[in-house]
Amino acid sequence: MGRTLAEKVWEQHVVRRADGEPDLLYIDLHLIHEVTSPQAFDGLRMAGRKVRRPDLTIATEDHNVPTVLGPISDPVSRTQVETLRKNAAEFGIRLHPMGDAGQGVVHIIGPQFGLTQPGMTIVCGDSHTSTHGAFGGIAFGIGTSEVEHVLATQTLPAYRPKTMAIEVKGELPVGVTAKDLILAIIAKIGTGGGQGYIVEYRGEAIRKLSMEGRMTVCNMSIEAGARAGMIAPDETTFAYLKGRPHAPSGDAWDAAVEYWKSLRTDDDAVFDKVVEIDASTLTPFVTWGTNPGQGAPLGSAVPSPEEFADPIERSAAERALEYMGLTAGTPLNEIPVDTVFVGSCTNGRLEDLRAAADILRGRKVVTRTLIVPGSMQVKKAAEEEGLDQVFKDAGAEWREAGCSMCLGMNPDTLKPGERSASTSNRNFEGRQGKGGRTHLVSPQVAAATAVTGKLTAPAALA
Amino acid sequence: MDAFTTHTGRAVPLRRSNVDTDQIIPAVWLKQVSRTGFEKGLFSAWREDPSFILNNPAYQGASILLSGPDFGTGSSREHAVWALQQYGFRVVIAARFGDIFRNNSTKMGLLPVILPAEVVERLQAAAEADPTVEITVDLAEREVRLGSESWSFEIDDYTRWRLMEGLDDIGLTLRHADDVAVYENGRQPWLPTTV
Numbered sequence: 001m002g003r004t005l006a007e008k009v010w011e012q013h014v015v016r017r018a019d020g021e022p023d024l025l026y027i028d029l030h031l032i033h034e035v036t037s038p039q040a041f042d043g044l045r046m047a048g049r050k051v052r053r054p055d056l057t058i059a060t061e062d063h064n065v066p067t068v069l070g071p072i073s074d075p076v077s078r079t080q081v082e083t084l085r086k087n088a089a090e091f092g093i094r095l096h097p098m099g100d101a102g103q104g105v106v107h108i109i110g111p112q113f114g115l116t117q118p119g120m121t122i123v124c125g126d127s128h129t130s131t132h133g134a135f136g137g138i139a140f141g142i143g144t145s146e147v148e149h150v151l152a153t154q155t156l157p158a159y160r161p162k163t164m165a166i167e168v169k170g171e172l173p174v175g176v177t178a179k180d181l182i183l184a185i186i187a188k189i190g191t192g193g194g195q196g197y198i199v200e201y202r203g204e205a206i207r208k209l210s211m212e213g214r215m216t217v218c219n220m221s222i223e224a225g226a227r228a229g230m231i232a233p234d235e236t237t238f239a240y241l242k243g244r245p246h247a248p249s250g251d252a253w254d255a256a257v258e259y260w261k262s263l264r265t266d267d268d269a270v271f272d273k274v275v276e277i278d279a280s281t282l283t284p285f286v287t288w289g290t291n292p293g294q295g296a297p298l299g300s301a302v303p304s305p306e307e308f309a310d311p312i313e314r315s316a317a318e319r320a321l322e323y324m325g326l327t328a329g330t331p332l333n334e335i336p337v338d339t340v341f342v343g344s345c346t347n348g349r350l351e352d353l354r355a356a357a358d359i360l361r362g363r364k365v366v367t368r369t370l371i372v373p374g375s376m377q378v379k380k381a382a383e384e385e386g387l388d389q390v391f392k393d394a395g396a397e398w399r400e401a402g403c404s405m406c407l408g409m410n411p412d413t414l415k416p417g418e419r420s421a422s423t424s425n426r427n428f429e430g431r432q433g434k435g436g437r438t439h440l441v442s443p444q445v446a447a448a449t450a451v452t453g454k455l456t457a458p459a460a461l462a
Numbered sequence: 463m464d465a466f467t468t469h470t471g472r473a474v475p476l477r478r479s480n481v482d483t484d485q486i487i488p489a490v491w492l493k494q495v496s497r498t499g500f501e502k503g504l505f506s507a508w509r510e511d512p513s514f515i516l517n518n519p520a521y522q523g524a525s526i527l528l529s530g531p532d533f534g535t536g537s538s539r540e541h542a543v544w545a546l547q548q549y550g551f552r553v554v555i556a557a558r559f560g561d562i563f564r565n566n567s568t569k570m571g572l573l574p575v576i577l578p579a580e581v582v583e584r585l586q587a588a589a590e591a592d593p594t595v596e597i598t599v600d601l602a603e604r605e606v607r608l609g610s611e612s613w614s615f616e617i618d619d620y621t622r623w624r625l626m627e628g629l630d631d632i633g634l635t636l637r638h639a640d641d642v643a644v645y646e647n648g649r650q651p652w653l654p655t656t657v
Contacts, residue, residue, distance in 0.1 A: 015645040016638050021620050024638060026645050028653055036539065038495035047632070052642075055655040064493065076493040083495045094656045115654050127538040127562055143540030143566035145631070153635045155642055159618070161561075191480055192532045192558050225535065227561045248652035256652040291480045291535070312479045312530060312579070319478070407537075409489040426536060428484040430507050 002266025004163045005232050006198040009138045009263065013121045015155055022157040028120040028137075030150050031106045032059035032093065034084040035409070036125030040148035041087040051091040053154045058115065059088050059095040062105045066411045067372050067399035072098075077410065091151075104375020104401045107131040107345035111215065112377055114244025118233035118260040123150055128345045128425065130221040133230035134214035135237055136263045138198065140227040161198045161227065162272035165265075168203035170280030175459055177355070178213030179347060179423065179442035181205065181277075182220045183285040187295040189275055194226025197273065200265060201231050205279035211240040212351035219346045220425050223292035232264040284457045286332055287427045287440040289320035294427075296332065298445065298457050304328035323429055324437050325417070333455050335439070339420040340369040340450040341432075342443050343399075344406040347423035348374025350381050352443040357387045359447035359458050360394040369396035369450040370412060372404040396450065408433045421449040463571040465628030469552045470598040471525035474515055475586035479530035483563060486534065486542040500541055501548035520593035528586045529556040531579055534563025543570045553599045555606065557582055568621050569631060575599060575606060575615050584608075601626060 003011075016024040030053075037059070044051070051057060061084060064077040072078040081098070088095035096102040102109060107128055110116040118136035123129060125147040132139035146156055166185060172178075186193075199221050201214075209217065214231050221229030238257055241247045248256045287295040288302050294317065296303065305317040305328065321328065326335070342348075342356045353373060371391045373379035379401055382388055388398045405412040406424035408431055414420055416435025423446050424431075427438040439455060448456040491503030508514045515521060527546065533556040534542060543566045546554065551572065557579040559567075567574045577585075588595050588608055598607040601622060606613050624631070635642075 016641045024635060024641070026642070026649075028649075029656075035492050039497045039540075042495075042497070049632070055657045058656040063489075074493070080493050080495055115656065117654060120653070125538060125540075127536065141538035141562050143538055143543070143562060143569065145540060145566065145569035149632050149635065152632050153639075153642060154646075155635055157631060157635060191535055195532075195558060195561055222536070222562075225532075225560065246654040246656075248654075252652040256650075259650065291482065315477075316479050407489045409492060426482075426484065428482045428536060430488055431484050434488070434490075434507055 002269035004265045004269045004271060005136065005200055005230060005263055006138060006163050009119050009121070010160050012119065022159045024155050025121060025158050027123050027150050027154055027156060028056060029110065029115055029122045030057045031110055031122065031124035031129070032057060033062050033106050033126065034080045035063045036144050037087065037147055038080065038083045039144050040151055041091065043148040044151055049152045051093065051151045054092040056154060057093045059084060059093050060103055060106050060109055061098050063403045063407065063409050065098050065402040067402045067404045069400060101376050104377065105345045105348060105403055107219065108348060108374035108378065111135070112375055114241055114247035117241060117247065118237060119263050123156065127222045128219050130227065130229050131215050131219040131345055133218040133221070133228050134211060136230055136233035136260070138228050138230065141222065162196055164194065164197040164199045164226070164273040164275065165271040166199055166201050167274060167276045168201065168205040168279050169276060170205060170278050171208065172205050172279045172282060175444070176282045176284060177442040177444060178209055178216040180282055180285040181279060182217045183287065183292070183295045183440060184282055185277060186220065186224045186292050188277060189224050191223065191291050191293040192225045194221060194224040197226050199226045199229040201229060206231055207234065210351060211236060212349045215349070216346055220292065223425060233260045284442065284445050286445065286455055288324065288326060288332060289317065290323050290427055290429050292425065292427060292440060294320055295440070298332050298455060300332060302326045302328050302330045302332060333457070333460065336419070336454045337367055337421045337439070337449055338418045339414060340365070340367050340446050341405040341420055341422040341424065342446050343370065343372030343374060343404050344424040345374065346425045347443050348372060348378065350378050352423065353378065353382045353387050356443045356447040357390040359444060359461070360396065360450070361390050363394055363451050365395045365450040366453040367450050370399060370405055371396050372399040373401050375401045405432050407431060408436070421446050421455060463628050463630060466571050466573055466625045467602055468598065468600040469525065470596050471552065472521070472523065472594060473526035473528050473585065473589040473597050474521045474524045475589045476515060476527055476529045477586060480532045480535055481529055482536035483534055483539050483542040484536055487539065487545040492539060492541055497544060498548065500545035504545040504549045523550065525550055525552045526597050526599065527551050527554045528582055528589060529554060531557040533559050535560035538562045540566045543567050543572050547572050555582055555585065568625060571625060571628065573599060573601060573625065577606060577613055577615055581613050
């Protein structure tokens, strides 16, 4: 019987297999940031251990950093960033600090440097590590204990998850994006639907996505409960990688591409679960509730809790509507918004900024609008195209790179009761600041919303 | 990590689903570089509501959390596990857990127990009817007991052994350092380094 892509990549990385034990899996790349690493480095020091492979490890500052120029004013945040700097220096790990040309959100910089390649195992103390699966590797988030384990051993003990195929048939209609697709998938299978699985996204609509779009889809795998999501590498992947600083070159490139072409699910392979979705029927999608599965087409209305047959889902919907300050039956495109955020590891890449700029060009925003590039390189590229001027002319704020308003940890937050349209990945209670209310949207919907002040599809703009 | 064999204690019924790790410990608490002091951040937003279950004096000192399904979804922050443990919890029982949270728990010795939703509901109802009722979670027997009732739960042999012995994963892996070195010698030559 054939093997799935996930099985191929997994088997390639098994260091040791023994009956009744998890596999010992080799990790090709370990990404580090300031929030989930300090206690891991402390653990190494206490045990007198070294970092086994600093040359397979890279660090950046992203979660805590302000997105305006200047020092970190919060002393606790500053200590955490300084701690990362000390740890990186002590253990010999490459670090891209604030202000560095290579700095950015951890899941943006890996692909940008060409460090993220097909067939690799990649981990990071961050659940959105699933982003890197867009290149056809197994990439997943880990906790601080596992960060310490990878630092010390470059391996992780793990049981291979089950495999799920999400087959996306047909083509996405014009104006419908990767973000709309993944929000629709999460709404379909639920926040727990992917638990215990590695998801492989397949089908025509996936093949036609750019690498940026594929990263957006894989990024939110965790919001459907799946620790990892992946897409088989193809010519789009190879074209993205070629010439990047850490991509192979010369004969090594040819050898790598030959191997990468074998990284696809065999025709006779069997997945543990298959989910099908028809891309051609999709429209712009937004969330109305407090978990990413509580979403609906922007053209529909806030659902009534009574529509949910399952009592647990019903009570979750009741609670969500109360928190969000919404009434069942309100058309989603009539919900007023205070703040628009374009950025994050989900939608902070150049393609996302271009999409927002295309809508904002020649228009004015009526809400507080933060445009936050995912990395300093994205920022530079956007400025070379004049996108920053488009945003500034429209009245939006053009910021430095960082996680920004995705997670309510740095100065970019919502105030209690404020409502955002956000291109980030989580609409949890308080995620963007205590009492803040979040609607997850695509960059296109975010930009159109900034123009009208209420949740708006680009097609509805005059 | 402390060894876990069996634990008997009072339980808190948390009748919510999708309890994401941002609720368990909001991001603002994650700025610390230490491993201690996270109990103050546990459910800190929800604890501002006087009617929140953890504010009920009857449940002070409880060590087992009975949650709705999909507990610990979202962020990979292990701080969620630390906060629960430092507050005094030894066990969380739910019908479904976020994968990363469950994994983090077993690394730290906080036992995540999966039971069918109707059993969790039965346990929640018992803890609501009588906050002093005690529940036993027996890892050796893979069993949860309430009075004369009992329910078995599944956990893989390896994780159970590691929890019962209180073993450090890194120490176990370092025994196989030679295997790692052999593997490293056979890695594909084009794989990137960060230098």
